[in-house]
Each structure stands twice: as structure tokens, then as C-alpha cells.
Amino acid sequence: MELDVTGVPERVSTGALPGWDDVESLLHGAYERSAAATDGVVADYIPILAAVDPDLFGICVAEVDGGVHAVGDAVHEFSIQSISKAFTYALVCQEIGHEVVGVRIGVNNTGLAFNSVVALELNDGHPMNPMVNAGAIATTALVPGVTPTAKWEFVQDGLSRFAGRRLTLDVTVYESEAATNLRNRGIAQLLESYGRLDVDPLDAVDVYTKQCSLRVNTRDLAIMGATLADGGVNPVTGERVVDESICRDTLSVLAATGFYERSGEWLFEIGVPGKSGVSGGIVTIAPGKAGLATFSPRLDSAGNSVRGQRATAYLSRTLGLNVFASGPHPPRESRSA
Numbered sequence: 001m002e003l004d005v006t007g008v009p010e011r012v013s014t015g016a017l018p019g020w021d022d023v024e025s026l027l028h029g030a031y032e033r034s035a036a037a038t039d040g041v042v043a044d045y046i047p048i049l050a051a052v053d054p055d056l057f058g059i060c061v062a063e064v065d066g067g068v069h070a071v072g073d074a075v076h077e078f079s080i081q082s083i084s085k086a087f088t089y090a091l092v093c094q095e096i097g098h099e100v101v102g103v104r105i106g107v108n109n110t111g112l113a114f115n116s117v118v119a120l121e122l123n124d125g126h127p128m129n130p131m132v133n134a135g136a137i138a139t140t141a142l143v144p145g146v147t148p149t150a151k152w153e154f155v156q157d158g159l160s161r162f163a164g165r166r167l168t169l170d171v172t173v174y175e176s177e178a179a180t181n182l183r184n185r186g187i188a189q190l191l192e193s194y195g196r197l198d199v200d201p202l203d204a205v206d207v208y209t210k211q212c213s214l215r216v217n218t219r220d221l222a223i224m225g226a227t228l229a230d231g232g233v234n235p236v237t238g239e240r241v242v243d244e245s246i247c248r249d250t251l252s253v254l255a256a257t258g259f260y261e262r263s264g265e266w267l268f269e270i271g272v273p274g275k276s277g278v279s280g281g282i283v284t285i286a287p288g289k290a291g292l293a294t295f296s297p298r299l300d301s302a303g304n305s306v307r308g309q310r311a312t313a314y315l316s317r318t319l320g321l322n323v324f325a326s327g328p329h330p331p332r333e334s335r336s337a
């Protein structure tokens, strides 16, 4: 993936974002630079996704103090798709505890595509991590609620609290995916055959499919990301959604698995946890600083938005977000007493 960041000066993190005006101009810079990229293809294995305008492009940054910056098609709505996995995972960890989820779902990368059946077979039916479809379906199966309806309401309510507004189901996307998701149904039945699901597999897939069909825009995603960046408190509504320790756990899993088989490349180039979805969204979380969201429907071969990756790479460098970047500390003798 050509990220077009050669020569972009890297800001070494100071623990805070640059000032408001600087963030605004860097956001516009990221948009201008990345809008030129027209490579990649729109997902079409969910038929309705192929109908999107491929040129849509929006970016939004939500700071942990509640300030929001936006450029382009930032409020254009699209289905959240796999980005939902990160937030459902956080909610389930909050409910049933990090150890249980860590063991049952796992935290290791499969190195394979998000909808791989081979990954399951290679690992004795263990879903491996919550960001691939197998692990996400297994995570949704653990959502509290006796009936599928109760589980769905829990997910919709929880993701809405992350966003700070009521998120609604995109019925057209849901129906299109529900009519064609044979592979996900197969994955769920395989999980069941290995004794890894305690609920009806088709019910679990149905709740998962609804979860992926929630309608969001980049502003919602940026605020959802900012909630994970802000120790679990939504910086716009002030509501605590999950505990601080849940944010830490979720972000570490995202760092390892958020971009499937490309997670290592993402971390190497961009250095912040994030999550992509096949409709073209990406959310990135800079702990203690901000949530970033991009939307552009053309994807690379792993299902990650091409422009979104470029724009995020530029913003990570210029805003000083890379969690692995440091500058030398002043020598001990020169520190003031």
C-alpha cells in the first residue's frame, strides 16, 4: 500500500494534540492529499454496498475535550460493518470480564482474511480474535440477553451510547446482507460444531448482521473512538460507557488485529489502534488524545479503505499520534530540581 507520506515531517507526541487551528488545517491537508487516490474497489459481496458513490470522502477528528473537526462528506451515513466489532467487544468485556472473553474469543491475529474458514479449521475451531467474523459472531453470541431481540437491543443501545446519539438500523443493508451471508452462517455453524457457541448459530449471525448494518457517519465514529481514547467516557455527552481498563484491553486487541492480515503493516506505518469496515469506514484511536474517522468506499484487497489509510497515515504523523514514537528525554543532570 502506497501511503504517500514520504517526506511528511513527523511530530513527536507531546501528550496532546496541536492547537485547534493546526488540527483544522492538517485535517484539510489530509483530505486534499488523499482525495487524489482512486485505486481500490468498492465491496460488492454484500450487493447493496456496490451501489455507493465511490468518490464519497469524509474525515472527522473528535478530541477528548469534546471538540470536533470535520471535512468533506463527514456526515454522510453508511453502515458501520466491521467497525462495530470493536465496540461490541468492549461492551461484552465490560459485562463478562476480560479473562473470560480473552480465553473464549482470543487476542491473536489469524494472519488470514476476515471471513476465513481455514483459520477456524487450523485452530481447532477457536475464533482467535474478536475482529475477524468468527470471533465477532462468537462475541455477539456472548452479549447479555435471553432472546436475540434482547441481545440486539443491548448492542444497539451500547453502540449508541458510544456515539452519543441513537443509531438506527439500515434496513436495506441488513436485508441485503441477511440474504447473502451464507459464509457467515457457515462460520457460525462451524463454531457450533466445535462446541464454541452456546446459542443458536443463526440467531447469533442475525444479531451480528444487524450490528454491522447500524447507520453511522464519520462524526459518530470519531466520537465512538474518542470515547475509547477518553478512558470510556463519551467526551461529548459526558456519559461513562465502559471502564478505563476495558478501553485499554480493546485498544490492544485492535492494535494486533484491527486490520486483519494487514494489522502489522498498519501498526508499522501508522502506529495507533484502529478498525476498518467493508463499507469504507475506518476509526482510529489515539489514547488520551482523540478519535479519528474516515469514510471512503474504495478498498484494498484486505477490505480496508485506501484513502482512509492514506489520510490516517498523514494525520498520525502530523498530529503526533504514533504510540511508539518518542524523542530523547533531557539528560538527568539538566532537569530542573
Ligand SMILES: NC(=O)CC[C@H](N)C(=O)O
Pocket (backbone or CB within 6 Å): 081, 082, 083, 114, 115, 133, 177, 184, 209, 212, 276, 277, 278, 279, 303
Ligand atoms: N470486514 C467487514 O466489514 C465485514 C463485515 C460484514 N458484515 C461481514 O460479515 O462480512
